[in-house]
Amino acid sequence: MGAVNIKKLAFELNLSAATVSRALRDSHEISRETKIRVHEMAKKLNYEPNPFASSLRKQKSKTIAVIVPEIANNFFSLAINGIEEVARERDYHVLIYQTHESSEIETSFLMRLLSGRVDGILISLACENVDKEHLKKISSQLPVIFFDRVHDDIEGVKITTDDYESAYNAVQHLIENGCKKIGYLLALNTLSTGKNRLRGYLDALKDNAFPDDKELIMESGASSDENYALIKKLITEQKPDGILSSIEELAMPCYYACKELQLNIPNDLKLISFSNLAHAELLNPSLTTINQPAFEIGVEAAGILFKIFNKRWYEPNETIILKSNLIKRESTRASF
Amino acid sequence: MGAVNIKKLAFELNLSAATVSRALRDSHEISRETKIRVHEMAKKLNYEPNPFASSLRKQKSKTIAVIVPEIANNFFSLAINGIEEVARERDYHVLIYQTHESSEIETSFLMRLLSGRVDGILISLACENVDKEHLKKISSQLPVIFFDRVHDDIEGVKITTDDYESAYNAVQHLIENGCKKIGYLLALNTLSTGKNRLRGYLDALKDNAFPDDKELIMESGASSDENYALIKKLITEQKPDGILSSIEELAMPCYYACKELQLNIPNDLKLISFSNLAHAELLNPSLTTINQPAFEIGVEAAGILFKIFNKRWYEPNETIILKSNLIKRESTRASF
């Protein structure tokens, strides 16, 4: 603990702690000369105000929390990057928590944050989400911004991407490139994010007069091993010639499955996925992706939170939708 | 701010705040029945102790800071994942800061953390590191653990990987697979981490009686555009048949450069890189990597920090070295 506090500083300067405090915060009540003296001494003694005393008194933490399912994820790490940069500009601190998709862990974090430890929360919901009550309680006490993984039943400010359109366009792209039977790797289905992607897929099929075949939809399982098995099953049993994956984590196994099953992407099977893989271009074959503006989502979410702090935001229920980018690559190239 | 505090709780229970506090912390001075009453009321009223009041009084923050160059990086996001998991087990909070390789930003974070905001720091140094004084000052006041990006001149507990051996073995592997002229993509050269990798490369060359050609070493530039140009220059001018990249960020451009220059990996050029890419297997061709145990490094670093907190660690200068994994893939396959 920095041994030098405001009292010591005041003592050295022959001033009261109150005056030092005001001088440091550039109050108009303090003379120019005194301010200079105080600042010089503060620098000399390497004074750093105790944040807990300050937070306790001011009832402000200058800290925000970010709750995500996983940090080691191309999308979330980029989003956190954006959030951190915005926070840094404002001299705010960023606490991170990962839920590993567990609703229980998520709730436990949220409850702990009711203590006043943070001034606001940015959250991307865990899949296994059922518990809306805690979220409602929290957001009645603290500003909460939802990003990407959102839930329509929970009120609040939300930053998402155009999931429906992206999925719709992805299917359209597959169809235009010759697909006749398109599978879907379903994830996030408890969240609006996942539901919108699924609707986009289904509507695109319908609009193209494709049959509505539930067997073509593979719902992601508990483990990556299970997912791999399910994907192989889907491919071998249903023999789709195109697949839309709603998350990156389900697209990668497709590559391995196709290798194992000796199927060629894109000739035997075209693949497109929601993904923030930095080097989708370098995969074999390069992967057609729906790229979400992850960094920008983080920046936007954090920006709105700060607007709320500064009372410059008055839309408690606005949903802001950023556009994803469909990047066409080899994995969906038309076959001959 | 949670409106219910310890005084309100005490009032509701007809007890003093002191008793409530002690009951909640399971003090032996409080009777069993009272403890039960207190806990029940606390749960009923959703009481969460104010962390700032507690930290102020106890001079403990239950928070650690993680300072890394970038969050959106396969290595660092995995390390943070490990750190967060360990912190969660202990009910600690994790603050993250990214330096973007700037020594100035790094120093500014460190100075701000002198305030007592955190009980300890886990840091992976920025490349642009010259300023050792601030680090020495900080580590004299707070436990600081260095991981991966370390500097020998700075004393402290360090968690690294076997950088020297990994680089040495990588070169050996290239030579065994037929390389006669091996380039090196140099990064982190201001840090021991980078220096060790470079030494490994140089020593392996020497031990194999390869000429010591400075032209084969490309030092990474300021931007990724510049790096790309430098890599192309190295490849076209020096015509190496093997390249060891000291960081993932320099290996990816090699793929693009080879594509542009119509060179085949591995036939014209074999490539190996330090990397934590999850799907190196899926690149075209799959990339031979030196895979660092990033998650484990995070776990280990955080674990030691907590041992220090609990006075169960007495080696202020120990360096713990975890082993990296050389995973041989297509990009270094012997040519015919």
Next chain:
DNA sequence: TATTATTCCGTAAACGTTTACGTAAATAAA
């Protein structure tokens, strides 16, 4: 019974800030 120990709880101070309130001195206005 008298004395000592134990159990259980309350009082009050302390952690380091910030800020409402007060005030003396200097300046301006009447």
Next chain:
DNA sequence: TTTATTTACGTAAACGTTTACGGAATAATA
């Protein structure tokens, strides 16, 4: 000159905990 205003600072309370100290009631011991 007197009064009002402004300037510049100090005093003390407050934020919500934790904990040293003390003490009454009860239990144990002599």
